[in-house]
Amino acid sequence: MDSITIVSPRYPPYVGGVETHVSQLAKRATKFFRKVSVITTDPLGHLPAVQEIDEFLTIFRIRSLAPRENYHFPSPPGLFKVLRQSRPQVLHLHCIHDVPGPIAGIMRGHSSLIFTPHYVGRLNSGLGKILFGAYRPFIRELVAHVPRVICISRFEARLMIDTFPESAGRVEIIPNGIASDLREKNQWQEPEYPTILYAGRLEKYKNVDKVMKAVARLRQKNDKVKLRIVGRGPVKNELEHLSHSLGMNGSVEWYDRLPQSELFPLYASSTAVVLASEYENWGNTVAEAIGVGVPTIVANASSLAEFVDEGLAVPVEPPVDELKLEATISEVIDDPRRFSPKGKRSPLIISWDEAAEKTFAPCMSLVNS
DSSP, rough: OOEEEEEEOOOTTTTTTHEEEEEEHHHTTTTSSSSEEEEOOOOOOOEEEEEEEESSSEEEOOOOOOGHHHHHHHHHHHHHHHHHHOOOOEEEEEEETSSHHHHHHOTTTTTTEEEOOOOOSSOHHHHHHHHHHHHHHHHHHTTTTTTTEESSSSHHHHHHHHGGGGGTTEEEOOOEEEEHHHHHHHHOOSSSEEEEESSOOOOGGTTTTHHHHHHHHHHHTOOEEEEEEEEOOOHHHHHHHHHHHTTTTTTTTOOOOOOHHHHHHHTTTTEEEEEOOOOOOHHHHHHHHHTTTTEEESSSTTTTHHHHHTSSSEOSSSSHHHHHHHHHHHHHHHSSHHHOOTTOTTOOOOOHHHHHHHTTTTTHHEEEE
């Protein structure tokens, strides 16, 4: 097959769940297409506008406005120019909540479409609500013309069909993959001292403050317990102040966003990974932690409940609070090996090679139709 163009708000070296998803699939799309283009944004303008990764994969970056790094407003003429230049047979759009994918869909021309919405069903800012309300009619029109809508969890699929009934019958579920090489190199070993890890964006709804309070309570009984927090976001300063007020300054390790090559060793050397958010359309860190074999604690809600249903994660029942987290974390660190998912198999834990095969192999019939 000739060409595919993938449109995403951001791409590495920016770090995040969508960035990982898109870059992992783009690298593997060259197995199915002779020409792979990625159109993305570069709000800071520090990266090359055109970057040829190899003879098959090219990254096109368009300058954009990005308030608080949550939404990306690319130059429409710039986006149209690159789309016309790439002339794709298949146009793969990402992120229903952001601007580049839906705009590219409106400019789609005669390309066959795939849409991966990364839909969470809720917005955490006033700007997001205004933006999504404004272009929701365009999303409906786009969804009505997309043959394939790829969701990454059953939860996201239900949300998508409930919000956009036009997508019914077109939705398929393909979980995010795990980097097989990093998984093999970083298998879990119980550390000497209890170490709890959170990795992800620092937003209020992630309940990192409750995890911190739970760990602070545990430290009253065992001062060897420590917490690792990986990520950035709008509540980071607030969490740093909380750490100080809880007397945890020496027991919290702070990391900025990390590439996966540095994150996987942290999974493998932690006693447990915790994601206490009650609203996730998927849990990249949860799937990766489970793949490594580290005991993983999640809110038994939204897509995270799917990991509990599969027997892969330890549940905290909603509404999540610090006392429930304290009790669950305490139980896990008392006997971590009992809660390790090491060796368990599940359709939720797949490699990126498998995810790419499921995503791109059907494209031959899509184009021919």
